[in-house]
Amino acid sequence: MNRIAAFSIGAASGVVGTYLTLKEREDLKVEPKVFKYGRPDSPVSFHSYSAHSLAYDRARKIPLWVIERLSPHDIKKEITADRHRSNFQPDPFVSPHYSSANTDYFNSGWSRGHMAAAGNYKHDQKCMDDTFYLTNILPQDLDNNIDYWYRLENYCRQLVKKGYSLTVISGPLFLPEERDGKKIISHQVIGDNNVSVPTHLFKILLAEREDEEPPLLGSFIIPNKPVSDCPLRTFQVPLETIEKHSGSHFLQNLQRNKALDLCDKDGCKTISLNELTLYRYAQKLEQATSKEALEKLWAEMESKAIKLDKHITAIYKKKMNEF
Amino acid sequence: MNRIAAFSIGAASGVVGTYLTLKEREDLKVEPKVFKYGRPDSPVSFHSYSAHSLAYDRARKIPLWVIERLSPHDIKKEITADRHRSNFQPDPFVSPHYSSANTDYFNSGWSRGHMAAAGNYKHDQKCMDDTFYLTNILPQDLDNNIDYWYRLENYCRQLVKKGYSLTVISGPLFLPEERDGKKIISHQVIGDNNVSVPTHLFKILLAEREDEEPPLLGSFIIPNKPVSDCPLRTFQVPLETIEKHSGSHFLQNLQRNKALDLCDKDGCKTISLNELTLYRYAQKLEQATSKEALEKLWAEMESKAIKLDKHITAIYKKKMNEF
Numbered sequence: 001m002n003r004i005a006a007f008s009i010g011a012a013s014g015v016v017g018t019y020l021t022l023k024e025r026e027d028l029k030v031e032p033k034v035f036k037y038g039r040p041d042s043p044v045s046f047h048s049y050s051a052h053s054l055a056y057d058r059a060r061k062i063p064l065w066v067i068e069r070l071s072p073h074d075i076k077k078e079i080t081a082d083r084h085r086s087n088f089q090p091d092p093f094v095s096p097h098y099s100s101a102n103t104d105y106f107n108s109g110w111s112r113g114h115m116a117a118a119g120n121y122k123h124d125q126k127c128m129d130d131t132f133y134l135t136n137i138l139p140q141d142l143d144n145n146i147d148y149w150y151r152l153e154n155y156c157r158q159l160v161k162k163g164y165s166l167t168v169i170s171g172p173l174f175l176p177e178e179r180d181g182k183k184i185i186s187h188q189v190i191g192d193n194n195v196s197v198p199t200h201l202f203k204i205l206l207a208e209r210e211d212e213e214p215p216l217l218g219s220f221i222i223p224n225k226p227v228s229d230c231p232l233r234t235f236q237v238p239l240e241t242i243e244k245h246s247g248s249h250f251l252q253n254l255q256r257n258k259a260l261d262l263c264d265k266d267g268c269k270t271i272s273l274n275e276l277t278l279y280r281y282a283q284k285l286e287q288a289t290s291k292e293a294l295e296k297l298w299a300e301m302e303s304k305a306i307k308l309d310k311h312i313t314a315i316y317k318k319k320m321n322e323f
Numbered sequence: 324m325n326r327i328a329a330f331s332i333g334a335a336s337g338v339v340g341t342y343l344t345l346k347e348r349e350d351l352k353v354e355p356k357v358f359k360y361g362r363p364d365s366p367v368s369f370h371s372y373s374a375h376s377l378a379y380d381r382a383r384k385i386p387l388w389v390i391e392r393l394s395p396h397d398i399k400k401e402i403t404a405d406r407h408r409s410n411f412q413p414d415p416f417v418s419p420h421y422s423s424a425n426t427d428y429f430n431s432g433w434s435r436g437h438m439a440a441a442g443n444y445k446h447d448q449k450c451m452d453d454t455f456y457l458t459n460i461l462p463q464d465l466d467n468n469i470d471y472w473y474r475l476e477n478y479c480r481q482l483v484k485k486g487y488s489l490t491v492i493s494g495p496l497f498l499p500e501e502r503d504g505k506k507i508i509s510h511q512v513i514g515d516n517n518v519s520v521p522t523h524l525f526k527i528l529l530a531e532r533e534d535e536e537p538p539l540l541g542s543f544i545i546p547n548k549p550v551s552d553c554p555l556r557t558f559q560v561p562l563e564t565i566e567k568h569s570g571s572h573f574l575q576n577l578q579r580n581k582a583l584d585l586c587d588k589d590g591c592k593t594i595s596l597n598e599l600t601l602y603r604y605a606q607k608l609e610q611a612t613s614k615e616a617l618e619k620l621w622a623e624m625e626s627k628a629i630k631l632d633k634h635i636t637a638i639y640k641k642k643m644n645e646f
Contacts, residue, residue, distance in 0.1 A: 032371050034392040037490055037529060037577045042378060043387065043570025044365040048355050055365060059570030064366060069357040097563070098570060167360055176512045183517065186509035189499045194506065194568075206360060240420070245517075247366025247382030247421060254360045 047093055049130035052116035055248070056091075058098035060196035062138040065171040065248055066115035070160045077123035086128050088112055091135040100134045104191025113140025113201075115170040117153040138172050139190055139197040141225045148227035151270040152203060152220070155232065159266065164207035164216075172198030173221060173245050198224050202242045204250055205262055215254070218262030232268040274307050281306070285315050291323040370416055372453035375439035378571070379414075381421035383519035385461040388494040388571055389438035393483045400446035409451050411435055414458040423457045427514020436463025436524075438493040440476040461495050462513055462520040464548045471550035474593040475526060475543070478555065482589065487530040487539075495521030496544060496568050521547050525565045527573055528585055538577070541585030555591040597630050604629070608638050614646040 043058045054066040090099045105112050115136050121127035130136075140149065160166050174196070176183035188197040201222050208215035219242055220235040239256070243249055262268060271279070281301055288294045298316060301308065366381045377389040413422045428435050438459050444450035453459075463472065483489050497519070499506035511520040524545050531538035542565055543558040562579070566572055585591060594602070604624055611617045621639060624631065 032376050034374075034376050034390045034490065036392065038573075038575030039376075040378065040388050040390060040492060040571050040573045041575075042365060042367045042369075044367050046365075051357075053355050053357050053362075055363065057570060059568065065363050067357045067363060069359065097567060167357065169363060176517060183512045184509060185512055185519070186507060189506045189508055194499060196508070244420060245382065247380060248363050250361075250363045252361030252364075 043098075045094065045098075047091065047135055049127075049133070049136075050124070051121060051127040051130065052136065054115070054135060056094060056135045057196075058094070060172075061098065061100040061104075061193050062172055062196055062198070063115055063135055064246065065169050065250070066136055068116045068120060068168045068170075070120055070156065070166040070168060072160055072163050072165065074123055075157060075160045079122045081122050081125040081128040083118050083128060085125060086118065086132045088132050088134060088137065091133040094135060100137070100193050100195045101191065102134070104193050104195045105139065106191075108139065108190040110139035110188075110190060110197055111142040111145045112137045113145045113149070116168075117156075119153060120157065120168075138201075139188075139195055140201070143226040144201075144222070144224060147273065147276065148222060149201065151273075151276055152222065152232065154276075155268070155270045156203075156205065158271075159205070159207050162209075163211075164209050167204075167206040167251070169202075169204040169250055171202055171246065171248075172196075172224075173200040173202055173242070175199050175221075175245060200224055202246070204239060204242065206251060206254065206259070207262060207266070214258045214260060216262040216265050217251075217254070217256070217259040218268060229273045232270050233263045236263055236268070277304070277306050278309060278312050282312055282315055285312070285319055288319060291320065294319055294323070368417065368421075370414065370458055372450075372456070372459075373447070374444060374450040374453065375459065377438070377458060379417060379458045380519075381417070383495075384421070384423040384427075384516050385495055385519055385521070386438055386458055387569065388492050388573070389459055391439045391443060391491045391493075393443055393479065393489040393491060395483055395486050395488065397446055398480060398483045402445045404445050404448040404451040406441050406451060408448060409441065409455040411455050411457060411460065414456040417458060423460070423516050423518045424514065425457070427516050427518045428462065431462065431513040433462035433511075433513060433520055434465040434468045435460045436468045436472070439491075440479075442476060443480065443491075461524075462511075462518055463524070466549040467524075467545070467547060470596065470599065471545060472524065474596075474599055475545065475555065477599075478591070478593045479526075479528065481594075482528070482530050485532075486534075487532050490527075490529040490574070492525075492527040492573055494525055494569065494571075495519075495547075496523040496525055496565070498522050498544075498568060523547055525569070527562060527565065529574060529577065529582070530585060530589070537581045537583060539585040539588050540574075540577070540579070540582035541591060552596045555593050556586045559586055559591070600627070600629050601632060601635050605635055605638050608635070608642055611642060614643065617642055617646070 044064060045056045045058060047054055047056060052066055052068045055064040057064045088102055090096065090101060114131050115138065116131045118128050118131045121131060156166055156168055174185050174187060176185045185199070187199050189195060190197060201224055202220065204219040206215055206217050217239065219237055219239045220232065221237050221242065222235050239250060281297060284297055285294065288297060294316065367387060368379045368381060370377055370379060375389055375391045378387040380387045411425050413419065413424060437454050438461065439454045441451050441454045444454060479489055479491055497508050497510060499508045508522070510522050512518060513520060524547055525543065526545070527542040529538050529540050540562065542560055542562045543555065544560050544565065545558050562573060604620060607620055608617060611620060617639065
């Protein structure tokens with residue numbers, strides 16, 4: 001190899017194989033003469049916030065990955081944040097030239113899907129606010145967002161409630177599908193800024209607990225569309241699959257061959273669709289301000305053939321006595 | 324802004340607007356606790372070679388941009404390189420996990436298109452060899468590769484022959500098209516490594532000559548398909564359009580408002596399809612090793628209704644006298 005110069009950020013951190021590494025390069029300090037008018041930069045920029053960090057894709061105007069670490073300590077804290085006080089807004093650290101805008105999402109048919117979940121930061125308004133920067137947001141199917149993906153996020157918090165410290169990495173993927181014998185990647189872009197709508201979303205979970213060694217690892221690819229009520233394990237994939245598609249290298253410091261399978265050890269059981277619906281109606285019942293509103297909600301639940309439980313019946317009775 | 328840490332490579336180099344810059348961040352040295360198991364890296368790696376530099380997209384397995392600088396001094400040198408001595412091969416600086424392979428291209432229907440053109444380095448075998456690393460290659464429509472794109476590359480060399488020092492930046496784009504009222508990006512991926520086939524290619528040219536101030540700037544987006552014999556100006560776009568789609572920032576040190584329009588000043592006249600065909604047949608005639616081969620080539624040209632010129636007729640006569 002007779003290269004006159006090399007500048008590399010990502011090249012040295014590949015996963016497998018016998019390729020040359022940064023250290024073997026001859027001279028890292030020579031700026032080639034091609035850079036007389038500046039070195040073109042990367043379309044990827046990195047940003048850190050109160051509780052999460054991310055890499056932002058300036059071409060697709062969505063994050064590449066978002067990383068968080070949820071601790072049992074934090075999740076036990078008092079609920080002090082209110083998502084109604086948080087506003088979706090462009091990230092002030094990204095040039096408007098490379099930014100998405102709220103207007104890109106309006107009337108697009110796609111919701112503004114959080115990667116670092118707002119619900120992870122109920123104990124801290126600032127941390128929650130930070131998740132509303134559009135660098136943490138991508139166009140997500142609404143049904144997916146409020147149902148299956150929500151249940152996955154909820155599962156993360158259940159793990160933390162069980163005492164696990166949890167590293168969570170979330171992001172978009174653009175996967176091919178076969179058409180007429182060819183592999184095609186096809187996706188919508190929305191708004192004036194052509195914000196890319198991913199075909200899939202990934203979530204990587206690394207759970208560790210003081211009384212347990214080694215850590216538990218699970219990684220999942222979920223289609224960005226309505227997902228039926230199937231087990232989370234259905235979507236489990238090797239971490240390397242996500243790395244190959246995304247081009248990013250994750251959890252470099254983890255001894256992967258020693259990590260245990262999260263779903264083998266924990267079951268990866270998310271709450272059921274019925275439980276989620278009951279949970280949502282429980283919230284609505286608690287917020288109801290009149291007897292009529294309560295009765296309307298109750299009739300709605302009966303018409304949807306939701307399987308009621310003692311908890312929701314108790315809430316209903318308690319609230320009825322209030323009016 | 325109350326961010327506990329920020330690490331940024333690209334964010335500080337945006338183009339326009341009043342967004343905050345790197346310097347305004349509070350603390351660049353704190354590694355957030357989320358990085359306990361390593362900081363996920365960027366899917367973009369940077370590489371420099373004997374004559375060109377590039378950013379490589381480990382997700383799409385093709386370059387993001389490739390930059391070269393062609394000088395009148397180099398182009399006058401003796402032809403010492405032979406492209407038949409160069410071999411397409413994976414870049415040893417890229418992990419096989421994130422690399423394309425020659426087999427991805429075989430029988431794919433797509434050619435291995437150079438971004439830094441092999442033909443720019445006829446004076447140096449090493450420089451030419453370096454352009455054959457697959458980091459400089461993307462799936463290109465064959466007709467586009469040998470015809471319109473070749474003529475654009477040839478135009479670059481014509482500019483250099485006129486005495487211009489030329490900065491050339493080339494790369495792929497993935498542009499949406501309208502379908503049923505939606506904007507859709509759709510493209511093939513090929514081979515086991517899912518190498519992305521771009522919908523378009525871009526080329527940015529900055530030409531400067533000692534006797535001229537200021538430099539000339541032209542940037543072009545060419546569809547990755549057969550292109551009819553239309554003027555290069557048809558494909559001229561503002562540099563900012565390429566930046567917005569690619570997410571990269573180019574020619575940061577150039578005072579853009581002072582640069583002159585390359586096509587206004589120079590005409591952007593590429594050789595015609597007829598001239599290109601004549602040029603190719605001239606090469607074939609020169610290499611012919613028998614009278615029969617010469618006559619066969621000549622008959623082929625006549626059957627294709629190619630408009631012959633004095634130059635090709637002279638070559639034919641000269642070669643006929645050799646046998």
